[in-house]
Amino acid sequence: MPLVTTKEMFKKAYEGGYAIGAFNVNNMEIIQGITEAAKEVNAPLILQVSAGARKYAKHTYLVKLVEAAIEETGLPIALHLDHGDSFELCKSCIDGGFTSVMIDASHLPFEENIRITKQVVDYAHSKGVVVEAELGRLSGVEDDVKVAEHEAIYTDPNEVEEFVERTGVDSLAIAIGTSHGAYKFKGEPKLRFDILEEIQRRLPGFPIVLHGASSVIPEYVEMINKYGGQMPGAKGVPEDMLRKAASMAVCKINIDSDLRLAMTATIRKFFAENPGEFDPRKYLGPAREEIKKLVKHKLINVLGCAGKASEIL
Template sequence: MPLVTSKEMLLKAQKEGYAVGAFNAENMEMVKAIIEAAEELKAPVMIQTTPSTVKYGTVETYAALVAAEAKKASVPVCLHLDHGSSFELAMQAIHAGYTSVMIDGSKFDFEENIALTKKVADVARALDIPCEAELGKVGGKEDDLEAEADTNTDPQEAKEFAERTGVTSLAVAIGTAHGFYAGTPVLDTERVSEIRQMVEVPLVLHGASGLSDDQVRECVKRGMCKVNFATELRDAYSKAVKETFAENENTIDPKAYGKAAIKAVKELVMYRMKVCGCDGKA
């Protein structure tokens, strides 16, 4: 089917108490793996690209690639700009055919974040494209954005932020981090419930790579409607490629290690979809 927006997907997840898995893709193999996993589990899915990914491959290329693969699928597929770094990039993505965007103004102070987010959200709404934003700082490193994971989202601020910007979903900080964790992450899951009581729009969990299944399930139970996975997919992909070369260092056909990578990423995505509870929800 053609690409769909994330709006219905996330509202349905919010209503029924599960989360949509949102998976970052770097290339054709990862796109195929993610959509094959969704198809097999009959799950709705969001495919995401970060600013560094689109700098590498362009929004037009990823939009064409994901649209072509989604057309063959029977499940809803949404293409989302993850951590959009500017108003301009968000507009480029929408123009290229992305069906959901995020503007990340979390590095700015509260009022500046609101101003930038509202600017993107207003245009997105006029074009019927959902807009995600981030309040508080999710630690670790995502592209060029680096943050300490010590500024968890204030529930009262989250309510004001969502109302003043008009975003359709909100990423909140509860102690997660981007990338793999150096130690054991300590999550403020109680904060998810508090924010959920104050904020009407679906909530988003960033930095889920490396969290235990129970931690993810607990966050979903308390109100997270979208869960992002990026680092662990890159890890699975790269390990599969390395294993192919370890078995035969003379491999020269990219299709050989591409197939191994697709299989590894697909298995991981299916596993994470089940943890999020979105299997069978398409």
Template sequence: MPMVSVAQLLAKAKEGKYAVGAFNCNNMEIVQAIVAAAEAERAPVIIQASQGAIKYAGIEYIVALARLAADQSTIPVALHLDHGTSFEQCVKCIASGFTSVMIDGSKHPLDENIALTNRVLAVARAVGVSVEGELGKIGGTEDDIHVDERDVFFTEPAEALRFVQETGVDSFAPAFGTAHGQYKGRPELDFARLEKIYSLVPETPIVMHGSSGVPDEDIRRAIERGGVRKINIDTNIREQFVAGVKEAIAKNPAEIDPRKLLGPAKEKMIEIIREKIRLFGSSGQA
């Protein structure tokens, strides 16, 4: 079926009180794994591309792969720009066929972030593309974007309310203790802050970044009590991809057929993505 917008998927998730998985892709095998897992679970799914993915694969390849995967699927698929850093990049992704974009203006003062987000919204709304905004800095490293621990600050609930009211974003990513990349220990999430933000903006789906190392019980709590309706997963997919390749090489060090190395990697990715879909409550929601 044709690709849909993230806003469509999250509207249903809000009604059903579950979260939709947003899985980062970098190549064909990852795209195939994402959609195969979603098909197996009968779940809506978001394929998302980061700065690094676009730089590595090229925007045309990313769009073509996602569009083909969606066309051949029987479940709703959206294509989302993860951490768009500029108005120009968001517009390019919209023009190329993305059905959703994130404009990450969190490095700017609140007024500038609102203004930048509204510029992107003006273009996106005209063509039915959804927009995710962010307020507060989410720690860790994602591709070329790095936020040191000393630079992380959590989102102020009052500022979150102003941001959402003055932009009308389709989804909102606050900072409440998650981080990109692999965690060194158990993340300490500020649930009181998240739940306060949710109480102030109950109609706006909340997005959870840096979710790969978050314990299952914390994920469930964020969905049930924090209004989280979109959950981003990248690191877990990378871990399983590499583990699959390593295992295949260990079994046959002389192997030179890439298909016999990447095939097992794809199966391991499908397994972890299905596990996450079930955890998020979106299994059977297609």
């Protein structure tokens, strides 16, 4: 089957009170680990590519790897651009086979965010591609996205109706307290569910997206620190909070840092135990299996989308 858009995915997710996992991909092993996990639990997927991943692995390689994953699994998979920062980048991905793009103009004034988002929406919709945009700003670091904590801004519910109506966007990423990277909270984790509830009230049935939603699983942090890493104080979003968000209007939850931590922890452990090994298959294989284990857990216990692929096929 070909790549799909997120339209039917989000409709089913909203009605069913679950979320679709949007996993960032950078190479073959990450794609294989994610898609093999999804196949085993029959879950739909969004595989997303950041501008940094596109520079690293190249557009054509990533598209072909995702197409190979569809052929191997038969799953409904959308290919999404994460944090596109310009019309030109979004257009390039649309023309190059992506079925979904995000235009992130959240750092710009409201009117400019609307102008650029609508430009992307008009072009994407003419090609059958869906668009995600963002209101509010998350703190943290993810590839080229760097926002200091004092620059983070919660999404203003008073703006969402006008933004969606004037842009025609298909989904909206909001800021309710999550953060990019592995250092999300200095104190106790807290998400502003009151903001999410108000946005859901103002945009009934409209799919909401949560960025910066890795849980920074402690066992991976401990493993990295044990084998030479330095990650003191890394703390992510509790999984029960993510499950609550998925039961509301949040139809897409982005996961990147947890994948990186799982891969890095496994590789660090491998080399500590096998210092003379130099065959990439020997350390990338276990890393792929750990990603598979992590993703299965997310799909079943956090996102609630296991078994839902059949609803979309």
